[in-house]
Amino acid sequence: MNRKRWIRWAVGTPLVVLGLLVGLWQLSKSWTFQLFGEFYPRVETSEKVVALTFDDGPRAGQTEEILGILKRHEVKASFFMVGRNIERHPELAARVLAEGHQVGNHSYSHHRLVLKSPAYVQEELDKTDALLRGLGVQGEILFRAPYGKKLVVLPWLLSRSGRKHITFDAVSRDDETQDVGLLTSRVMESVRPGSIILFHDGGQEKPGTVKAVDLVLGNLKEQGYRIVTVSELLALGGVAPASTVPPAN
Ligand SMILES: [Zn+2]
Numbered sequence: 001m002n003r004k005r006w007i008r009w010a011v012g013t014p015l016v017v018l019g020l021l022v023g024l025w026q027l028s029k030s031w032t033f034q035l036f037g038e039f040y041p042r043v044e045t046s047e048k049v050v051a052l053t054f055d056d057g058p059r060a061g062q063t064e065e066i067l068g069i070l071k072r073h074e075v076k077a078s079f080f081m082v083g084r085n086i087e088r089h090p091e092l093a094a095r096v097l098a099e100g101h102q103v104g105n106h107s108y109s110h111h112r113l114v115l116k117s118p119a120y121v122q123e124e125l126d127k128t129d130a131l132l133r134g135l136g137v138q139g140e141i142l143f144r145a146p147y148g149k150k151l152v153v154l155p156w157l158l159s160r161s162g163r164k165h166i167t168f169d170a171v172s173r174d175d176e177t178q179d180v181g182l183l184t185s186r187v188m189e190s191v192r193p194g195s196i197i198l199f200h201d202g203g204q205e206k207p208g209t210v211k212a213v214d215l216v217l218g219n220l221k222e223q224g225y226r227i228v229t230v231s232e233l234l235a236l237g238g239v240a241p242a243s244t245v246p247p248a249n
Helices: 003-029 062-073 083-088 090-098 118-135 153-160 180-190 207-222 230-234
Strands: 049-055 078-081 102-105 196-200 226-228
Touching: 049 207, 049 230, 062 090, 062 207, 078 083, 078 090, 083 090, 083 118, 090 102, 090 118, 102 118, 102 230, 118 153, 180 207, 196 207
Parallel strands: 049 078, 049 196, 049 226, 078 102
Antiparallel strands: none
């Protein structure tokens, strides 16, 4: 190899590798694109219908407060639960289900399911499925990846068993702030017909979330929105699996 070619190789190869790594990182965190399988950040519809979702619970105190607000607004939401939290609070998980809300799988340990072996990822899915079945969950169990992260193994395992991966398109980012005004405006500015809204009932204590959910539900109803579970939203029809949409973030 002559000197010029060697320099081109020495500079070019790391740049290509870096580009690939940046691309994979972007892909892993995209809310709107997945390599394969059924993937839904929202649903295509002109009807004013949205789904409200809560991640990371159940958590003593916070989940109960959210349940109280949902009952007051007569709304059924969807809770993506972490398996080990179901083990900590089985009575609370059972109460969510008994009050008519949808319950989904948000992994067992809440670790990022990227760069993990297929056996590890499958176990994270199976352990939480078993806990949910133990609570009496019937029919299809929807899945949401911890941190919304996925790359190859997780979508492959989900698609192999015909499972739907649910993300979101209207996020409060209530894991970053508890400013009630900010949480409310973030959701209200991004919500549209067919949206899937994300809040958290687990993790750190979130007094702002509890208040923001109340305000968001009031605002949505004022604007003529109906709030349904994720499965009800998917059943509306006109669903476009988002894996056909190019990456947007
Ligand atoms: Zn989570």
